[in-house]
Amino acid sequence: MSNLTLKDLYTKFRDPATIKALAKEIHKLADKLDEPMRVMEICGGHTHTIMKYGIKQLMPENIEFIHGPGCPVCVMPKERIDHAITLAKQPGVILTTLGDMIRVPGSKSSLAKTRADGYDIRPLHSTFDVLNIAKKNPDKKVIFFAIGFETTTPMTAALMKRAFNEGIKNIYYHINHVLTPPPMRAIMDSGEARINAFIAPSHVSVIIGAKSYQFLVDEYNTPVVVAGFEPVDVMESILMLVKQKLQNYPRVENQYKRAATWDGNVLAQQMTEEFMEIRDTFRWRGLGDIPKSALKLKDKYAQFDAEKIYANVLPNEHIDDHKLCICGKILKGLAKPTDCKVFGTACTPSSPLGSCMVSDEGACNAYYRYAR
Amino acid sequence: MSNLTLKDLYTKFRDPATIKALAKEIHKLADKLDEPMRVMEICGGHTHTIMKYGIKQLMPENIEFIHGPGCPVCVMPKERIDHAITLAKQPGVILTTLGDMIRVPGSKSSLAKTRADGYDIRPLHSTFDVLNIAKKNPDKKVIFFAIGFETTTPMTAALMKRAFNEGIKNIYYHINHVLTPPPMRAIMDSGEARINAFIAPSHVSVIIGAKSYQFLVDEYNTPVVVAGFEPVDVMESILMLVKQKLQNYPRVENQYKRAATWDGNVLAQQMTEEFMEIRDTFRWRGLGDIPKSALKLKDKYAQFDAEKIYANVLPNEHIDDHKLCICGKILKGLAKPTDCKVFGTACTPSSPLGSCMVSDEGACNAYYRYAR
Amino acid sequence: MCLAIPSKVLKVDENNMAEVDTLGVKRTVSLDLIQEEVKPGDYVLIHVGYAMSKIDEKFALESIEVYKQLAEAAAMEEDAISPEKLVNEDGPLLYKPKAEDE
Amino acid sequence: MCLAIPSKVLKVDENNMAEVDTLGVKRTVSLDLIQEEVKPGDYVLIHVGYAMSKIDEKFALESIEVYKQLAEAAAMEEDAISPEKLVNEDGPLLYKPKAEDE
Amino acid sequence: MADKITLAYGGGGEETNKLINELFYKHFNNDILTSAEDAAVVNANGKIAFTTDSFTVSPLFFNGGNIGKLAIAGTCNDLAMMGAKPEYISCGFMIEEGLDFETLEKIVKTMSEELSKVGAKIVCGDTKVVPAGSVDKIFINTSGIGHIKKENISAHNLKKGDVILVSRDIGKHGSVIMAHRYNVETTAQSDCKLLWDEVNALIEAGIDIKALRDATRGGLSAVLNEWANASDVGIEIEEDKVPVSDEVTGLCEIFGFEPMDLANEGAFIVAVSQNDAKKAEELLKKFNSNASIIGTVTDGNRVVLKSPWGSSRYIELPKGELLPRIC
Amino acid sequence: MADKITLAYGGGGEETNKLINELFYKHFNNDILTSAEDAAVVNANGKIAFTTDSFTVSPLFFNGGNIGKLAIAGTCNDLAMMGAKPEYISCGFMIEEGLDFETLEKIVKTMSEELSKVGAKIVCGDTKVVPAGSVDKIFINTSGIGHIKKENISAHNLKKGDVILVSRDIGKHGSVIMAHRYNVETTAQSDCKLLWDEVNALIEAGIDIKALRDATRGGLSAVLNEWANASDVGIEIEEDKVPVSDEVTGLCEIFGFEPMDLANEGAFIVAVSQNDAKKAEELLKKFNSNASIIGTVTDGNRVVLKSPWGSSRYIELPKGELLPRIC
Numbered sequence A, B: 001m002s003n004l005t006l007k008d009l010y011t012k013f014r015d016p017a018t019i020k021a022l023a024k025e026i027h028k029l030a031d032k033l034d035e036p037m038r039v040m041e042i043c044g045g046h047t048h049t050i051m052k053y054g055i056k057q058l059m060p061e062n063i064e065f066i067h068g069p070g071c072p073v074c075v076m077p078k079e080r081i082d083h084a085i086t087l088a089k090q091p092g093v094i095l096t097t098l099g100d101m102i103r104v105p106g107s108k109s110s111l112a113k114t115r116a117d118g119y120d121i122r123p124l125h126s127t128f129d130v131l132n133i134a135k136k137n138p139d140k141k142v143i144f145f146a147i148g149f150e151t152t153t154p155m156t157a158a159l160m161k162r163a164f165n166e167g168i169k170n171i172y173y174h175i176n177h178v179l180t181p182p183p184m185r186a187i188m189d190s191g192e193a194r195i196n197a198f199i200a201p202s203h204v205s206v207i208i209g210a211k212s213y214q215f216l217v218d219e220y221n222t223p224v225v226v227a228g229f230e231p232v233d234v235m236e237s238i239l240m241l242v243k244q245k246l247q248n249y250p251r252v253e254n255q256y257k258r259a260a261t262w263d264g265n266v267l268a269q270q271m272t273e274e275f276m277e278i279r280d281t282f283r284w285r286g287l288g289d290i291p292k293s294a295l296k297l298k299d300k301y302a303q304f305d306a307e308k309i310y311a312n313v314l315p316n317e318h319i320d321d322h323k324l325c326i327c328g329k330i331l332k333g334l335a336k337p338t339d340c341k342v343f344g345t346a347c348t349p350s351s352p353l354g355s356c357m358v359s360d361e362g363a364c365n366a367y368y369r370y371a372r
Numbered sequence C, D: 001m002c003l004a005i006p007s008k009v010l011k012v013d014e015n016n017m018a019e020v021d022t023l024g025v026k027r028t029v030s031l032d033l034i035q036e037e038v039k040p041g042d043y044v045l046i047h048v049g050y051a052m053s054k055i056d057e058k059f060a061l062e063s064i065e066v067y068k069q070l071a072e073a074a075a076m077e078e079d080a081i082s083p084e085k086l087v088n089e090d091g092p093l094l095y096k097p098k099a100e101d102e
Numbered sequence E, F: 001m002a003d004k005i006t007l008a009y010g011g012g013g014e015e016t017n018k019l020i021n022e023l024f025y026k027h028f029n030n031d032i033l034t035s036a037e038d039a040a041v042v043n044a045n046g047k048i049a050f051t052t053d054s055f056t057v058s059p060l061f062f063n064g065g066n067i068g069k070l071a072i073a074g075t076c077n078d079l080a081m082m083g084a085k086p087e088y089i090s091c092g093f094m095i096e097e098g099l100d101f102e103t104l105e106k107i108v109k110t111m112s113e114e115l116s117k118v119g120a121k122i123v124c125g126d127t128k129v130v131p132a133g134s135v136d137k138i139f140i141n142t143s144g145i146g147h148i149k150k151e152n153i154s155a156h157n158l159k160k161g162d163v164i165l166v167s168r169d170i171g172k173h174g175s176v177i178m179a180h181r182y183n184v185e186t187t188a189q190s191d192c193k194l195l196w197d198e199v200n201a202l203i204e205a206g207i208d209i210k211a212l213r214d215a216t217r218g219g220l221s222a223v224l225n226e227w228a229n230a231s232d233v234g235i236e237i238e239e240d241k242v243p244v245s246d247e248v249t250g251l252c253e254i255f256g257f258e259p260m261d262l263a264n265e266g267a268f269i270v271a272v273s274q275n276d277a278k279k280a281e282e283l284l285k286k287f288n289s290n291a292s293i294i295g296t297v298t299d300g301n302r303v304v305l306k307s308p309w310g311s312s313r314y315i316e317l318p319k320g321e322l323l324p325r326i327c
């Protein structure tokens, strides 16, 4: 046994003295940068950390954060939410999904409002709970409305595997799992993006490995640091990016060594591949259609694919984002939430107009909560 | 249009002056009786009228009431209640039954308590409502726990006919319909009975006709008057019985001419015969086994017969009445409720030990409520 | 045994159902058990949602007439037995609580 | 993107489930996504009911040591930049309400 | 405001405040309430009455009223029955997620109208929103306090010779609810009504009031039995003096109920000394012509109902759930 | 008594009386209550506080308490927060048919124990039994009144320079409930507790109390925002001064909650004038060693949380339903 305690894994990575020290160091070195560093944190979790711990305020003027599309709840287009609502209303259905997904508005309603209408919709904290619900309700169809990036996808696959092994036949899946690299590429390719550094997600990286960001270095000459979740992690990662800039040697570095590796969790990757394959295209709220950016169930699991089984009742028209919403621009670093005309007025977390306001992780939401 | 109003049908048959006049007349004539008249009112409804309107108190000393077994709820043996409870607990079942049946205790519980445990048990006021419940719940099995004498039986038959005509396939029937003449015969045959006059039920007679009591005259030389429901009806019927006694000419008379006939409601009789046939024997609470005293579904409706479909889960041992209960004696005119050791103490309407205490119509119940 | 309630027919529909009134309470009942024609204005007896027979108005009126005469006659007669006298002496207390018995 | 919580393994059962503790909160999670052996005392990252990786204690301790030194060094250094100075001048008010703008 | 109340409105945060400000403060507007402290502050001097009732009626809207009207009348009437003027009311809403905002607003408006009739105020409140299936649409609790204008009104006060009156015909509210439950229509209207004016008139007229009680659940039967029991007296009621409307009779015939067992929400029973009985009857008749002397307090310890033909029977405390008899 | 509460117990008749006599009067025994009038009669002189709360907590029993303990503590605490000693309590039970009598009795016993701790009495009550599915097992409403011992405690009183204290570590009750809802175990115990003793100690010590509030639904965040809003001031809180236990931190990490948004049932926030702050802290520490000065009243109109490294952010009124974040 080492002398590492569980509490250390929290407190040491939030240590005020360390944060202060890192801030000093960043200020010192950033002075030497010859152009402003515009860092995209892809992951909404990082956005959250940055806002909650006031990291933004600790940055020198020439380091700017651009909040990326890394919130699985925020990027879900309204038509997919409408799917969830429609599924929940089918007879004999229990609709399950993860946590705060239920408050995201679709075109007319949300799962929370639909639940208020008396439909059986259960917000879960654990994907594994779907198994227990299915066992307890053998005469119901339990639909798992699966959301999430590469971190969360393997859990859906693992659930399917257990269900099949245990002979549970009443779980159906509506897959909305999305991939991280395609939107990063799409943002860089848009030509407008002002991003010149990345901090890469903590837990997506644990699964897919740091290697997955090499294309940003190879193709866009942009430094990348895989960063842990805590404020100290983010501060250290920024420092590492500044150093890369000063060295003029862009590369993929791993700040989050205690959990992330170059190759990622191979078992989890295999599990995902066993059940899912890449969609031709997927529409992201705020970003529009991005080719090969999401997953679907393999054809051989069609009989458990709620998207196929209920195809005839699921609406399919694309629903445009609110015309005043500038989430797309925000995600590309071309605007800040506060630039939006309806920020904090018509658009608030209780009645969000755009994707960046819906979840605690969205850029507009984080601004509203912590720095309005 | 005649000048009869609906209200007349109530008030004129409860008219204080008429009741007083009839009481005088009865007192006058009863003086001349050479032996006490011991009248059984078979029908619990009559028991109710007698107690509620204090008719007992208006009688001369030589006229005595003996309360018969005419309460469909009270005569139901505990094992049949246990059937209802067991059925209510089967998956996907809605158990329906008429009114206060749900408070009658079986061997361990009652339908009311079972409902409190969360099972779907619905007390109805109308047999017809079963149809609507079945239509509204197509994925449920709606079981109608059918109780009642000949009055109520045709309604079960009419329900079946409608259900079949409308193609409703999710109603099942548990038939507990009982017949009136067999227990009357059983009581007279027991050898102990002290009854020497009958007032026959109002509404059973409307269906089966006054002719059905001729055997009491032919075989037991006992006068019978078919009596209406209201206090004036009962008073007049008593007067008619006294007159028969004085004339020494026992016969079946019909006081309730405004509704009952000699032949009864032939359509209703036919409807019953279409669906039901006589059981070999049926156990009456308080009276024990009486041959050919109840009905069951015909074999060709076996697929809708809850007693058959659920045969493997329905308990079938006979459960004896409480050993202190003297309902059997009371029903034969050999005892009064107040003779029972536990009347009003261990046995009350809220926790009845015996059949005569369970419904508002039971002799013990009526005594408890109105004349304790 | 079987509560059956005199009610007045308000409407009869094509589905053999009748709307009936019982002193201000309206409900819809089935006529499936009645052979004769039933028309608005008729009086019927209702049991568990079904009409079980029509009420014969002639007989009802006859009875009412008899009772009227009876009551009138009794009122004129000398009050040989006052109604109070008709009541058993122990009044409603037919049952004396056990405690007092002992 | 994905909240994942460091937790300590308390028990592993025959069903490949682990009981883990997160600062006083106990829950049962699946180990179906972990290739390596997991033992009581190990630290794992938990996401939506599953362990997603073990935490490498060596690297964690290494980081912690680095931070400690960094903090100590900074404390000894002259306070060239006080922490307060590091904060943008307008404090948390990054957004000025519209009303005041006009 | 959203068109439906969701769980968010019960979270104690922004949405809860919105509901409180835009609905409750709007309709129940008064300085004590809107000071929004943990408790209302009121001045009191002397004896006050304090009562509570929860309202769980189904359906929420019925002939003659709704749950909101009941919630105000019920609690104000319990105060009135102690001779107290209803002054300060508390109000707890327990709401099922999914309830229409419109429904809630209708209820709240009715409450506000009733309050203004009697000059009482809601001074403190609480709102909970619970998951669908955890409550049937809405329950309301109201508690109330008021200064006692006439002391020593009590169920324990009855003496032999006192006279019993009822303020109107009985059983209306119970009839309406039962008709709904068993799916028949009735022309009856719930009697739901504030009773302070009637009580105040009796007090002002100097009537020697012994006991007062609104005959709610359990009806007249329950009140009379409770009084006989509390004062250890007998009560004799003349059956033909008890006012019952045809509609209530009709419903009772159909289901086999007794009018005296049915709930009332705007009818009360009052016991007065013999000398004041006629005067009390006249006074009450000004409010409702069916008001009537119905009986007297006697020796004994039971409630006896006397028929016009000289027989009599006991009236018992109602038992169990009211279920339709088939026989 | 039956082993389960059936609808019959809510009918207002014999069974209702049985329940009242054999359960409620047994445990809440006092002369005012058992006089069984329509309203309780109490003496009042001067300013009294009046409050209400409904309790709908699920599960009924949780680490550190049950719905009955909450129902007494919650209402008594709202009185205490106005500087009033809890004296007279009303109690409305809304019970789902089928509830175990044993469960109900346990709840009632707990209520009785809590009452005796603070010397308050249940003086009036009401019981409804509703059909299965119409309520989730049991809801309880309590209202309360009590004489005000120290006047002018109000959310509107805060002035720049006043000091804010919290009486103990925060978020315990909310943690316990959330852990249950999402099926994890926690070693945390609800903080559910009567607070009159603490408040009384502050009053007796002559502390210049500006405002007091128990941080229930919406937690510390809600109280601070309500105060800032009511008094039109800013409030600055030092993040590292706010006491949070490891267990609460753990739960917040797992679900993505903020400790300051979680409900408390035995923690209060108090604002005192600067001079009395230290004395108040010392006094409160005698009751709970985690009591702490956490911030000060400032200019402005927002609640600001300051980190130990000099950054700061706003604390908002919590929004919506607390849902676990997955990210």
Ligand code: SF4
Residues within 6 Å of the ligand: A322, A324, A325, A326, A327, A330, A337, A340, A341, A342, A343, A344, A347, A348, A352, A353, A354, A355, A356, A357, A358, A364
């Ligand atoms: S504030 Fe709302 S509408 Fe504006 S960009 Fe953000 S999410 Fe879109």
Ligand code: SF4
Residues within 6 Å of the ligand: B322, B324, B325, B326, B327, B330, B337, B340, B341, B342, B343, B344, B347, B348, B352, B353, B354, B355, B356, B357, B358, B364
């Ligand atoms: S009192 Fe009860 S036990 Fe006795 S005879 Fe009547 S029903 Fe039977």
Ligand SMILES: [Mg+2]
Residues within 6 Å of the ligand: E038, F077, F078, F081, F213, F214, F216
């Ligand atoms: Mg409070």
Ligand SMILES: [Mg+2]
Residues within 6 Å of the ligand: E051, E052, E053, E075, E078, F038, F039, F125, F126
């Ligand atoms: Mg009350």
Ligand SMILES: [Mg+2]
Residues within 6 Å of the ligand: E053, E074, E075, E078, E216
């Ligand atoms: Mg009341």
Ligand SMILES: [Mg+2]
Residues within 6 Å of the ligand: E125, E126, E127, F052, F053, F054
């Ligand atoms: Mg409250």
Ligand SMILES: [Mg+2]
Residues within 6 Å of the ligand: E096, E133, E135, E136, E137
């Ligand atoms: Mg409902």
Ligand SMILES: [Mg+2]
Residues within 6 Å of the ligand: E077, E078, E081, E213, E214, E216, F038
């Ligand atoms: Mg009352």
Ligand SMILES: [Mg+2]
Residues within 6 Å of the ligand: E038, E125, E126, F051, F052, F053, F075, F078
């Ligand atoms: Mg309160």
Ligand SMILES: [Mg+2]
Residues within 6 Å of the ligand: F053, F074, F075, F078, F216
């Ligand atoms: Mg409170």
Ligand SMILES: [Mg+2]
Residues within 6 Å of the ligand: E052, E053, E054, F125, F126, F127
């Ligand atoms: Mg009450």
Ligand SMILES: [Mg+2]
Residues within 6 Å of the ligand: F096, F133, F135, F136, F137
């Ligand atoms: Mg329930």
